[in-house]
Amino acid sequence: MSLRAPTILIVDDEAQNRRLLAVLLRPEGYSTSSAASGEEALAAIGAEPPDLILLDITMPGMDGYQVASILKSNPATANIPIIMVTAHLERTARLAGLDAGAEDFLTKPVDRAELWLRVRNLLRLKAYGDLQDHSANLERQVQARTADLERFRAAMDATADAIMLVSRASMRFTEVNETACTLLAYTREEMLGMGMADLIDASDAKLEHQYDALIAGGLNRDQEEMRMRRSDGATVQVEVNSQAMRSGNDWTIVIVVRDITERKEAQQRLTHLAHHDSLTGLPNRTLFYESLQRTVALARDTGALVAVMFIDLDNFKTVNDTLGHAVGDELLVQFSNRLVECVRVRDTVGRLGGDEFALILIMQDSQQGAVVIADKIRDALRAPFVLHEHELSITASIGITLHPADSSDPATLIKYADTAMYEAKHAGRDTYRFFTAQMNADVLARLKLEKALRQAIENEEFVLHYQPKVHLNSGRVAGLEALLRWNRPGYGMVPPNEFISVLEETGMIVQVGSWVLAQACKQIGMWLRSPSGPVQVSVNVSGRQFLEGDLDADIIAGLARHAIPPGLLELELTETSLMANTERTSDILSRLKQHGVQISIDDFGTGYSSLAYLRRFPIDKLKIDIAFIREVTNNPDDAAIVLAIISMASSLKLEVIAEGVETAAQLNYLRRHRCDQIQGYYVSRPLPTEQVSAFLLQRNVLGPPADAVQAGKTLLIIDDDPFMLEVLSNLFGCDGYRILCAGSAAEGFDMLALNEVQVILCDQCMPSMSGTDFLDKVKELYPKTFRIVLSGQSDLASIIEAVNCGAVLRYYTKPWDNQLLRDHVRDAFSPICGQPRRSAGIGAMATSAAPAIPAA
């Protein structure tokens, strides 16, 4: 209610009356205004409604009744009390006034007390009426507001976000929705007694500061992620949007809270996936790199040593290819577990991909710590892995590099460790190597070589040389092996050992191999239609050529293009490439075999040599690896392998060829043991096309077999002393034997390979090898020979040992009885006595080896 003085409008056409009434009212504190006509009165009331009107009835123009009825018919003015002031005393005039809406009458001349009374009463009545209206109004407003609030609450409760209104003045919640209560596990009542500081890690002071900043920033919203505490003590990850809104003299902070627990968990899962290997759960390359970055930065401050270890499982691909990917995966999981157990908690283990793992080791002292871990890992691999129904052992090759010695750059450290790991592989696997500057130089050289090889393909710098293969029984050329050469500008003819591995590792071998096949087919066609005639050419095919490209279609097209009988082309594959991807390789080989192409296994004996496996492939020939041929005449182990391969090939009806034959002795040994073909420098080095064309025109390349012209009883005498050789050959000269003399054990082995020898007489004391050692090997290589040793007294112990193990069948110590020696040699040639056996002692100081002689 207003406290101003009530206003009273006096309407009368006579100025004197207006003045009189004004004068009468003023002492009571009323504020008066006046109008001289009905029209003037309506205009004044429209401009500013008074609290009461004193209205004269009789006025020129619009009279009092008209004014009253207009005012009462207008809701805006209907409640202004009107007192009609009239000189009429008749009842009709008063009734007319009441009809027109006047509340009361005053009769002129107006009595002051009556005027005050009537005015005061009517003003009180009006005030009461106004109050009623005001209350009703207020009630309507309250109802409307309540409805609004209910709608607002319903809307708030219906939202998925939690909404909380905070009074800046009290810092308490003034309103919260249902979602907020559910999210935070409080009732609405509980929450209304709380503030944000009860839910998050922030004090009221800090929040006040924050809200003031929000208020000062106008309507700018503030968004942040945080954790909120629930009533049960758990926390929820939320995203909070805050907005300040004026609320009377206060500010309301509208806080909208979204539960982002699931989003965060999904994000965390994604982040974990992006940084961890899904099979082993170990950090992947990205995370490993980041960890290394952090570790190196830390080590720079603390001065610690950091070792990066690159670990690659040896022959893992074979496990995958032969036992399947499920077994391979299980092996990786078990391996990663063992790896984790080898390091300390502060170290990092990562899987960089495939079978490549890496470690970050923080060490305080020397690089010895890395050696300890490397050995630990190798030891951890000793125990076999049990993988489904398989049990297998595996080794690893490890490369190690150090910060700060080698580099401080994480990428470089990983690269160096990788390089060192390759060195470990080249060193024979199951070992570790530290990175050296030389390795880096090698890597750079390798990159240079790779680039040059790409250019070589573009510039067509490759040529083929051909190396003959010869039939051992006929001595005729059996075929040729096409061997790749790189005519590198500025370097001359580069042999394949210097670049084939790079071609294979980079995949360039597919393109180059295809060129080799096309070139070989073209050359076979040219020879076919030349005086050389048909000649079989073998081509080396790499494992990758089976996996990539269209090998069989290319070969069949190549043969057709040059009109070549398919049998003139032979493919040489290593056992290893045969084993890789067996299904596909076997399919391709079967198609080519059906077409008539010949298949040979190269380097046989160095790989699996598993017959069961080999039988799955349509093979025509086995090529014995050069490693077994080098010492086939003097190393019983190699000889045993060669003989086993020859016998295996024969039982499987496969041809067998020996590669790397360099001596007549090797040739003869192989021929004597029924090897079919040989290839090697003894016959010819690989030749350029023009020279090999001439070679092909020769009929017999080898000449007759050595022992075909050297039959009969043969005695081999070995002594490094030429005088003794002469004495002994003279001694036996008249006994009718063919006598062969060798000045060393090596010569002796060659003689044995080249000749059919029955009895061997060997000096015990030779510089390169003792007689007993020599005869021990001869026993393995030529068990049917009769082996006699001649010696001084000094080394009797080793002779006795040799006798006991059967290497020596007779021995004679100086001075021996020549006649007795001749008699016993003659006996040794006889079919009965010549059997490898132990006989009674012979000779002046001779001791037999039967029964065995105690070593003492």
Ligand SMILES: Nc1nc2c(ncn2[C@@H]2O[C@H](COP(=O)(O)O[C@H]3[C@@H](O)[C@H](n4cnc5c(=O)[nH]c(N)nc54)O[C@@H]3COP(=O)(O)O)[C@@H](O)[C@H]2O)c(=O)[nH]1
């Ligand atoms: N995928 C392809 N591999 C190829 C191709 N051309 C060659 N090669 C392979 O490169 C390796 C080395 O070949 P190369 O230097 O030509 O050596 C061959 C012969 O020269 C060598 N050999 C022959 N006889 C002797 C000998 O008496 N002594 C001796 N020390 N070496 C000798 O042996 C190599 C032939 O080996 P192989 O193929 O196993 O029969 C070699 O592995 C080639 O296979 C190609 O086009 N593609």
